[in-house]
Amino acid sequence: MLVTLSGAVANPGVIEVPTGVLLTDLLARSGGTKPRAILVGGYHGSWIPASALEGLRLSRESLKTVGASPGAGIIHALPPDVCGLTRTAQIADYLAGESARQCGPCRNGLPTLAELLDELAHGRVDDALVKEIRRIAGLVDGRGSCRHPDGTARMIRSALVTFASDIDAHRRRGCESA
Numbered sequence: 001m002l003v004t005l006s007g008a009v010a011n012p013g014v015i016e017v018p019t020g021v022l023l024t025d026l027l028a029r030s031g032g033t034k035p036r037a038i039l040v041g042g043y044h045g046s047w048i049p050a051s052a053l054e055g056l057r058l059s060r061e062s063l064k065t066v067g068a069s070p071g072a073g074i075i076h077a078l079p080p081d082v083c084g085l086t087r088t089a090q091i092a093d094y095l096a097g098e099s100a101r102q103c104g105p106c107r108n109g110l111p112t113l114a115e116l117l118d119e120l121a122h123g124r125v126d127d128a129l130v131k132e133i134r135r136i137a138g139l140v141d142g143r144g145s146c147r148h149p150d151g152t153a154r155m156i157r158s159a160l161v162t163f164a165s166d167i168d169a170h171r172r173r174g175c176e177s178a
């Protein structure tokens, strides 16, 4: 299958690999530094922490065990010095802008999610904020004429799990990125 690599890899771009290749082998072959996490399946995909990559393969069956999917084969490796919450906020902001705003979730939900994630990355962090992000992500699911809101909500939910310790660090006004 064709895989599009970006982020913490020495050779970003499109490469051809056997379906089911170990993700650790794929990343090692692509060079670069060890990522903190990877986003599999593109911007509508799912974040997976580096600690969960061992033994995981680039296949539907294997990725399903961590709630992810290969999607169109797009993988973004998060560099160790980049904050996962900041990167997620940037992606959510991009996705919020990539619609014609013809449906409720894209007119209201996605811009609100982008604002809340920016707050999570750069502002106050408390349980109410995280709860509100989860609530709005739940509201956009299945409410659009296409799956753009659903995919965005999936990416955001996976970030809240993958970067849970980052959320705690931000709560203490710190950050885990090196």
Ligand code: SF4
Pocket (backbone or CB within 6 Å): 098, 099, 100, 101, 102, 103, 105, 106, 107, 143, 144, 145, 146, 147, 148, 149
């Ligand atoms: S849900 Fe899909 S069709 Fe509706 S505004 Fe959003 S991107 Fe466009």
